[in-house]
Amino acid sequence: MNARSVRESHRGASTDRHPGSPAWAPPLVLAGLIVIAWAVSSSLADSAVYPGPAEALESLWSDLSSSRFLGSVVDTARVLLLSYGAAVVIGSVAGMMLGLSAFWSGAALPLVYALNSIPKIVLYPIFLLFLGIGDMSRGSFAFVSGVLPMFLIMVEATAGVSRLHLKMSASLGMSRWSLIRRIVVPSVLPSLAAGMRLCFGLTLIGLLLAEMFSGSSGLGYELLRNLSLARVENIMGQVLLIGVLALVPTLALQQLELRIRRRYEVTA
Amino acid sequence: MSSATTPIVRATQVEQHFGPVHALGPVDLRIERGEFVSIVGPSGCGKSTLLEIVGALQDPASGTVEIDGAPVDGPRRRTAIVFQESATLPWRTVLDNVAFALEVRGIGRKERRDKARELVQIVGLAGFEDHYPAQLSGGMRQRVAMARAMSTEPDLILADEPFGALDEQTRMLMAEELLRVVDTIGCGVLFITHSIQEAVLLSDRVLVMGRRPGTFIDEVPIDLPRPRSHVALSEQSATEAQERIWAQIRSEAEVAMRSER
Numbered sequence: 001m002n003a004r005s006v007r008e009s010h011r012g013a014s015t016d017r018h019p020g021s022p023a024w025a026p027p028l029v030l031a032g033l034i035v036i037a038w039a040v041s042s043s044l045a046d047s048a049v050y051p052g053p054a055e056a057l058e059s060l061w062s063d064l065s066s067s068r069f070l071g072s073v074v075d076t077a078r079v080l081l082l083s084y085g086a087a088v089v090i091g092s093v094a095g096m097m098l099g100l101s102a103f104w105s106g107a108a109l110p111l112v113y114a115l116n117s118i119p120k121i122v123l124y125p126i127f128l129l130f131l132g133i134g135d136m137s138r139g140s141f142a143f144v145s146g147v148l149p150m151f152l153i154m155v156e157a158t159a160g161v162s163r164l165h166l167k168m169s170a171s172l173g174m175s176r177w178s179l180i181r182r183i184v185v186p187s188v189l190p191s192l193a194a195g196m197r198l199c200f201g202l203t204l205i206g207l208l209l210a211e212m213f214s215g216s217s218g219l220g221y222e223l224l225r226n227l228s229l230a231r232v233e234n235i236m237g238q239v240l241l242i243g244v245l246a247l248v249p250t251l252a253l254q255q256l257e258l259r260i261r262r263r264y265e266v267t268a
Numbered sequence: 269m270s271s272a273t274t275p276i277v278r279a280t281q282v283e284q285h286f287g288p289v290h291a292l293g294p295v296d297l298r299i300e301r302g303e304f305v306s307i308v309g310p311s312g313c314g315k316s317t318l319l320e321i322v323g324a325l326q327d328p329a330s331g332t333v334e335i336d337g338a339p340v341d342g343p344r345r346r347t348a349i350v351f352q353e354s355a356t357l358p359w360r361t362v363l364d365n366v367a368f369a370l371e372v373r374g375i376g377r378k379e380r381r382d383k384a385r386e387l388v389q390i391v392g393l394a395g396f397e398d399h400y401p402a403q404l405s406g407g408m409r410q411r412v413a414m415a416r417a418m419s420t421e422p423d424l425i426l427a428d429e430p431f432g433a434l435d436e437q438t439r440m441l442m443a444e445e446l447l448r449v450v451d452t453i454g455c456g457v458l459f460i461t462h463s464i465q466e467a468v469l470l471s472d473r474v475l476v477m478g479r480r481p482g483t484f485i486d487e488v489p490i491d492l493p494r495p496r497s498h499v500a501l502s503e504q505s506a507t508e509a510q511e512r513i514w515a516q517i518r519s520e521a522e523v524a525m526r527s528e529r
Contacts, residue, residue, distance in 0.1 A: 164355045170325055172372045173343035182372070186359040263400060264359045 051233035060237025069222060076207065076219040077245070079135055083142040084203045088196055091150030096188065098151075099158025100180070109155060116148040121209055128214055138210035138218070145206025146199040153198070157191030158184060190264055193257035200249055208242070274337040276301045276424050276456035277322055282331035283481075284317050290481040292317045294331060297475075297484075299456045301423070306459040306467035307475045308513060310521045314482030315460045316428050322458060323349050323426045335424060345373075348417035350427040356401040356409045356416075362388060363397040366415040373420070380419075387415040390452075391445065407438040414449060425450070427459045431466065440498055443469055451495060464513045468506050469496060476516045479524040486516050 035053055042052035051059075063069045098105050124141055131137035161184055169179050211220025219242055226234040275298050283293035292314035299305045307315045320326045322333055324340050324347075333340045335347065348369075356365050363384050364371075370380035388397055391411040401409050410430060417425055427446075431439045443466050450457055461467050467474045468490055476486040488509050492500045500506055 162354070164351050165357065167320075167325060168349070168351060168355045169372075171323055171343055171347075171349040172369055173345075174372050178372060182368075183357070186357070189359070264402075 049232050051236050053236075055233040056236035056240060058237075059231070059233040060241055063222075063234060063237060068217075072217045072219055072222050073241075075135075075217045076211065079139045079142065079218070080204060080207050083139045083207065084146060084200060087143050087146035087150055087199055087203055091147040091199065092154045092192055092195065095151040095154025096158045096180075096184065099155040100184070102159070105155055105159055109152075112148065112152060112155075116152060120145045120206060124210060124213060127210075133214045133216065138207055138215065141210040142203045142207035146203030149202055150195045150199040153191055153195035154188060157188040157195075161187045186264070190257070190260050193253065193260050197250060197253040197257055200253060201246070204246055274301075275299055276303075276336055277333070277458065278335075279318075279322060279333045280331055282318065282321055282328045282333060284314065284321065284326070285329045292321075292480075292482045293328075295483055297322070297458075299424075299458060301456055302454050303473065304450060304457045304459065304471045305473045305475060306461055306471040307477055308461055308464055308467050308517060309477030309482060310479050310517060310524050311462075313477045313479050313520075315477055318482070319349075319426050319428050319458060319460050323347060325349075344424075345420065346422050347424045347426060348420055348422035350410075350413050350417045350425060350430045352429060352433055354409075354433070356412050358401045361398050361400055362393060362404070362412055365401065365412050366419060369416055369420050383419060384415070387418055390418070390449070391415045405438075406434050407442055410434065410442055411445065414446065418449060418453060421453070423455045425455055425457045427457065429460050429462065432462065439463070439466065440469075444497055446470065447494075447496060464510050464517070465501060467513070468509050469498065469501055474509070474513060476513055479520050485520070486513070488513055 039052045039054070042050050064073075098108055120141070123144070127137045127141045127144075131140060165183050165187065166179075169183050174182070207218075208220040208223075211218035212224050213220075215221030219238065223235060223238055226232075226238065277297060277299040279295065279297040281294040281296065283295075284291045295318065297305075297318065307318070309315050317326065321328045322335070322340070324343050335344060357368065360368065363381060366387050367380040367384035370383060375383075385397065388394060391414055393408060393411055393415070396404065396408065401412065404412070413430070430446075431442050434442060447470060457470075459467070459470060471490050474488045474490060475484050476488065477483070478485040490509055491505050492503060501510075
């Protein structure tokens with residue numbers, strides 16, 4: 001077997017992954033069809049509590065020109081960024097450290113799994129009690145919603161580092177630090193990327209929930225406020241806004257994950 | 269201490285227990301410098317355990333191992349271990365995989381990459397330096413592992429069923445490749461395999477290990493001229509050796525199967 005034939009067969013394999021039409025086209029077409037169905041059905045229903053996409057966008061546009069609403073968007077984005085960043089960093093570092101020790105992961109994992117299986121919202125009153133209403137309590141709640149799954153994914157990934165790779169490192173007499181840097185971190189990268197994607201969604205849910213229950217600003221607060229004012233088209237507009245805000249990072253993280261997997265994982 | 273007559277491996281009365289399981293021994297093992305010794309035996313007989321003890325990946329329950337006249341007390345610089353094919357690091361290119369052992373030993377980037385490039389040529393992977401293992405076949409991945417093992421200029425190679433995951437044809441090609449490499453660098457080899465054919469083709473001596481707790485039940489010298497290729501397997505002394513080894517393993521495997529039932 002020579003170099004060229006293998007390179008060509010590999011190219012053949014990679015074109016299988018990208019068939020004629022680009023991968024983003026079908027979901028985009030489907031999304032367009034759904035919007036059309038929404039517009040048609042709402043104009044047929046002609047109901048005050050079922051606005052169409054045009055009305056939703058219109059109210060969103062007028063919301064976005066109000067400085068209070070914009071402040072809410074910025075608040076949510078700021079708290080989300082901080083709590084998400086903290087959840088990813090703390091969850092992955094702590095998870096990796098625990099995963100490196102068979103004893104401690106055996107001792108701590110069952111407890112963390114038990115904690116993680118409690119619906120997080122049950123814990124929210126405790127956050128309110130200790131941290132009061134405001135950035136601290138909703139930020140911490142969002143952080144906890146995201147950090148536990150991130151932590152668990154990283155513990156499992158670290159504990160799952162190939163035994164063969166560990167043996168090979170041992171045979172070369174690698175130091176612990178060298179082992180972490182050269183074997184453990186690269187091995188867990190695909191899981192880290194998957195964890196980051198999952199963690200983002202969960203942190204966002206945690207934050208919006210917290211804002212709904214006890215906010216004076218933020219998108220969750222605005223949602224409930226519009227509900228009490230019965231402004232359905234504003235709610236629809238906000239749902240669109242949150243959807244877009246969540247979708248962009250999620251798609252970016254998905255791309256990151258895909259790239260790492262393609263490059264790193266032996267498929268044969 | 270070490271001289272031309274000191275064996276590269278001398279293991280004396282080595283035994284291993286895993287909890288209540290008596291896994292290995294006691295066994296004696298002696299490998300001369302530049303000698304190729306294979307161990308064949310039924311699954312779970314302790315072959316790999318012995319290899320890992322010689323490679324300082326496990327400590328024996330009792331007995332001593334000396335390499336090049338010195339007692340083993342940790343990973344040794346000039347001992348290289350070749351594992352199954354999946355021991356290549358999937359996030360590193362072929363070149364960086366081959367350079368890995370040198371990198372761990374603190375060799376500078378330029379020097380280790382030059383050396384790795386040379387070795388990639390020797391194992392026949394020229395043109396694949398920048399490929400990732402996922403883009404290679406199993407046999408090619410194993411060439412990467414072989415090149416990595418050679419990079420540290422070993423005087424002893426320990427190979428633990430290195431071709432176990434490959435198909436029959438690739439196996440035969442890789443065995444010939446290994447022979448060529450070992451002849452080039454002239455190191456001693458301890459080779460663990462399930463394949464009697466492979467053992468006979470490669471070795472100066474084949475040791476047959478009985479079922480657990482593994483001890484050597486036969487020692488078969490392979491009297492074939494070198495350099496060898498697969499053609500040597502059809503010579504009469506080779507077929508006789510294969511039959512003799514198979515007869516031993518078969519009776520051991522049958523007893524093992526009966527006792528497991």
